[in-house]
Amino acid sequence: xxxxxxxxxxxxxxxxxxxxxxxxxxxxxxxxxxxxxxxxxxxxxxxxxxxxxxxxxxxxxxxxxxxxxxxxxxxxxxxxxxxxxxxxxxxxxxxxxxxxxxxxxxxxxxxxxxxxxxxxxxxxxxxxxxxxxxxxxxxxxxxxxxxxxxxxxxxxxxxxxxxxxxxxxxxxxxxxxxxxxxxxxxxxxxxxxxxxxxxxxxxxxxxxxxxxxxxxxxxxxxxxxxxxxxxxxxxxxxxxxxxxxxxxxxxxxxxxxxxxxxxxxxxxxxxxxx
Numbered sequence: 001x002x003x004x005x006x007x008x009x010x011x012x013x014x015x016x017x018x019x020x021x022x023x024x025x026x027x028x029x030x031x032x033x034x035x036x037x038x039x040x041x042x043x044x045x046x047x048x049x050x051x052x053x054x055x056x057x058x059x060x061x062x063x064x065x066x067x068x069x070x071x072x073x074x075x076x077x078x079x080x081x082x083x084x085x086x087x088x089x090x091x092x093x094x095x096x097x098x099x100x101x102x103x104x105x106x107x108x109x110x111x112x113x114x115x116x117x118x119x120x121x122x123x124x125x126x127x128x129x130x131x132x133x134x135x136x137x138x139x140x141x142x143x144x145x146x147x148x149x150x151x152x153x154x155x156x157x158x159x160x161x162x163x164x165x166x167x168x169x170x171x172x173x174x175x176x177x178x179x180x181x182x183x184x185x186x187x188x189x190x191x192x193x194x195x196x197x198x199x200x201x202x203x204x205x206x207x208x209x210x211x212x213x214x215x216x217x218x219x220x221x222x223x224x225x226x227x228x229x230x231x232x233x234x235x236x237x238x239x240x241x242x243x244x245x246x247x248x249x250x251x252x253x254x255x256x257x258x259x260x261x262x263x264x265x266x267x268x269x270x271x272x273x274x
Contacts, residue, residue, distance in 0.1 A: 001202040002064075003042065004032040006189050009182045010204045012064070012173075025049035032189065032199035043072045067239040074151055087130055091123045102126055107135035120197045150248035157266055158240045159254045170229050174204070178222060183208055203228050 001011040005028045014024050026045050030037040046062070046069070053060040062073065091099065096116055103111040103122050110125045125136040150156055161169070186208040189195060200206055204225040211221035243249045250269040254262050 001199070002027050003029040003037050003045075004199045004202070005030065006185070007032055007199065007202060007205070009177050009180050009185050010202060010208075012177075025053075030199075032195045033193040035196065037198060039068060039072060042069055046073060067236055070156075074149065074154065084127055084131060087127060088123060091126055092119075099123070099126075110136050120201065150243060150246050154248060155270055156240075156243055156246070156249040157270060158244060158249060158251045159262065159266075160251055161254050163234075163237075165255060166233060167230050170233060171226050174222060174226050174229060177204070178218075183212070183218065187212055203232060 001007060002013045003026060004011070007013070013027060018024075019027070026042065026049060029045065050060045050062075062070065091102070094102065096119070099119060099122050100111060100116050103114070103126055106129045107125050111122075114121050114125070128134075128136040182204065186205055189205075190209055190212070194200075195205065207216075207221040207224045207228070208218075210216050211218045216224075244251050250266075252262065252265050252269060257265075
């Protein structure tokens with residue numbers, strides 16, 4: 001989500017000082033009001049950036065974000081269908097019930113997996129079926145969800161906290177973002193134009209917009225963000241456990257350790273493994 005310009009606080013984007021100290025890539029690439037930026041776009045950008053880093057005899061560190069994107073780096077892009085503006089426009093004209101009926105017709109497996117109100121993923125699944133002649137679930141099944149393969153050239157570092165510690169850290173992080181002006185950031189971003197659907201998927205932006213537009217209180221929005229983030233972290237932990245038996249995965253116990261200690265252990269582990 002750090003590809004979106006102006007979405008800084010809620011995506012934990014590195015500060016200007018941090019970016020001046022260490023080069024960062026794939027940040028501030030897209031306008032959240034107008035641009036499309038798919039997983040395929042990110043993969044192309046990431047692959048290009050990694051190649052550039054390696055050409056300068058440096059090591060690339062891929063950090064943060066969605067497990068899906070790491071899997072794209074590990075296993076490649078299965079879904080090759082490009083967005084179809086006209087077909088997507090026709091789908092956007094459908095209400096939730098009509099969209100669900102269309103998806104049930106062409107891809108019942110994906111329909112069963114998605115919530116009825118998840119328009120973005122429902123439309124994408126229909127777009128894939130329309131473009132390729134195959135349901136999105138067929139490609140998904142080819143990409144084994146239980147895969148634990150880490151390819152040559154990659155080393156995965158997993159930091160482990162117990163769930164109670166991690167949940168407390170998440171709650172404090174959300175409060176820190178709010179105190180840093182997250183509400184003002186959302187207000188500025190949405191005052192003159194809505195965010196595109198992909199940008200609006202970033203955790204917290206929809207919730208804070210609901211508070212701004214009086215659909216809930218700020219405290220209610222903050223609590224929803226904490227719950228959603230904790231659920232997301234649980235999904236990440238589940239995903240990482242699949243890789244912890246791999247010799248290419250280094251797992252560090254971060255419980256009760258200061259940042260400097262964790263950083264040094266990570267550096268030592270990775271340098272020893274490469």
